[in-house]
Amino acid sequence: MTTVNESTRSAHDKFLSKRSLLDTFFSSVRDPAFAVTYWDGTRAVYGHGEPEFTIDFRKEPGLLDLLASPSLFFGESYMRGEIDIAGSFHAVARALDAALDSGVATLKNTIMSRAVAALSSTARSLAQQKKDIAAHYDLGNDFFALWLDKPTASYSCAYFRDAADDLATAQQQKLDLVLRKLHMEPGMRVLDIGCGWGGLSIRAAKDYGARVLAVTLSEEQAAAVRQRYEEHGLTGICGVRLCNYLELDQAEQFDRVVSVGMFEHVGKEHYGDYFGKVRSLLKTGGVSLLHTLTKNKPGETDPWIAKHIFPGGHIPAVTEVVARLPEHDLHLLHAESLRRHYVKTLDAWYDNFSKPEVVAKVRAMFGQAFVRMWGLYLRMASAFLAIGDLDVHQFVFSKGINDDLPMTLEHIYTVK
Template identity: 30%
Template sequence: MSKTSPLKPDRDRNPATGHQPAIRIFERLLRGYKGSAGLRLWNNTLHAPTGESPTFTLVVRDPAVLRRLVFERNPVLLADAYFRGSLDFEGDLYSAISLKTHFESLSLGWRDKLALLRDAWRLPAGADAKLKPATNTIASRIARRFSHRHSIDSDRAAISFHYDVSNEFYRLWLDEERVYSCAYFTSADESLDQAQRNKLEHICRKLRLKPDERLLDIGCGWGALVCWAARHHGVRAHGITLSRQQLEYAQQRIRAEGLQDQVTVELRDYRDLSGEGIYDKVSSVGMFEHVGLANLPAYLATVMRVLRPGGLFLNHGITHDEEGWNKTVATEFINRYVFPDGELDCVSNIQLGMERIGFEILDVEGLRPHYALTLRHWVQRLETNREAALREVDEPTYRVWRLYMAACALEFESGGTGVYQILASRNNRGAWPVPLSRRDLYTERDRRIEEVN
């Protein structure tokens, strides 16, 4: 065992000069990392890999970030430090997010652990950074409010937390129709605006909408689907949402488009829907992720009740690559910062739940690569409009959305997360509610999209 000369504690703990322990911690924690990363410290010391340019540089403004990583090595700590501003990234954000996978698989021997602890003690006690960390972080607000009980009140609060950020904030990075769910690309270079129009039309065609039919959209967002279905398919559409800001925008939109006689929206929980067999068709796009796994039977039973016999139900939602919503780094991050009470399951369990209620499954379409493309578009638009976004939200909120959407893009690309459209029907004495082939979904679709443009 070779001996090393200990550095002087008083010099190591000086924020202006004590950067060597930080560099050693960085090199040990990134040993075996597949990418190329640099390090910039609170005193502007730059440490770069030998012989190559890093794809990103980790900017550490507070020694406490490295100290906490030594003791916990939880990637969520990096996220929290990024939101607070004590950590930043220069270069490719997507490459930086790959640190999550590295830290989750990192295994250290006792010698490395001992060396890390020694250097953690030698880190400066504080940095002379001109940075004011957020005192009322998103994490602290969530911790006091949400518990996955999924009562009507808690669900309303959870939806408000995510969707009532600012209508203008969302406008900056969503498409022209303001659709906050997976788009439908016919090619990788298609614009986001076109791809979202494709998606709206694709859903309407799957539901085989006809003039004067009654459509219910559960979780209608800013009203894109109900307005599209009314304008282009002549239905009478009703949307429900738990977001007051979305409701107000959708109501203004309906008036602006002159659709008051065809489209209505209201602030209502799906559990408060009344009536039986009222609607010919029901859609739910990007909503059932908020329902909670324990509440899925009640949610599906409600849809079954309000849908007429022979009616069609399209459920579009995100799924997980494993059963249940177990505690992981990814689920902890999502529930702490983004979707407080969100829960996902594998697609086979979602289908099984639908069948247990009595739905007949007609079609299942996976859209995983489409969501990865959608998210990359959103991140690019958000970054392009950063200054305008910061006039609507604070810096931590901007950083949450940027990191969340970029991380989700990588999850969809890797296959850890999926998204599916499931088309089902309420049985009507065995009658088949759709054409024998699926040719009708595509024969007229391109022509209709061109007419819309």
């Protein structure tokens, strides 16, 4: 029979074991300083200096969740409202970096490695890729319309020529930047892989005289793009196809191939397929632009992001992109980082998303856990870009050598 003292001691020991595990994890961080309020009301400060953020445990956590994956543990606990975070999310990103890079990687050792491997190593079929895309982009056009810019509905990094530019202006500038990098000429046939809501193809057709085929795996997006083409009088000039780009017949030849914000969904096991298909669809001398999130070095995608935001996705290292080009006779012409632009873009999206009237609508659509999940995604993506863990690049390359292109890049950045 368990005595009161034994029961009390057991609860105390249980608390200490969880507390000591978390204390070990948090103590590995020297900078930045932060505070933690534990579920029993006690408070501890880690690092040196004034705390830049506070983690508040609203309930006692499970040990196995933390052992399996710190990322999933903190992300899902936040989604459920079991922890709250107040203060600088940039500092949160720095702290997570420090903890996971330290000796406390024991917390993401065997169990986490197996979980990550299971998430990332499974080759995906075309059908699975379609399901993965739908899980993200078929959340509904009404949802994305609540916080994206209205004119272009662009769900990718904007381009801020001036720090004071608003989001709509910066997104239109991004479209022009992409199209200038492609050296567009009237009458060119363009393939837009992963077309989003059609902003780029509409701009290419109306302002650059292009004929565009847009492809997407999202039924919601395809329906919206068809409607937008009709509204802009582009039926017959632009077309949208609900299909995987790999299913396109190589007899369909294009002067230009562009992909903005889609490559993260390809999966590293299909990088060769992507570049091989682009090569087969491009005319000799044709030019392609790839706009994608990147990392500085190869590694697995964060488990929380892989599970809740981009199922089946992989963020490539710059080297993983560039190294593939020569295998397909694709010649790199230009690569540019837009990291600082994406920080501003994500911050603008979060400002839109966090408006009370928007939060109320999203909560009615998907529930409070989703509201917290999406807000965390936007804020942490901005934070990891700000500290340099993530980046975003535009790669421009040609099929074979093209000596007819301008000798310099002045025309890209000189706006009349």
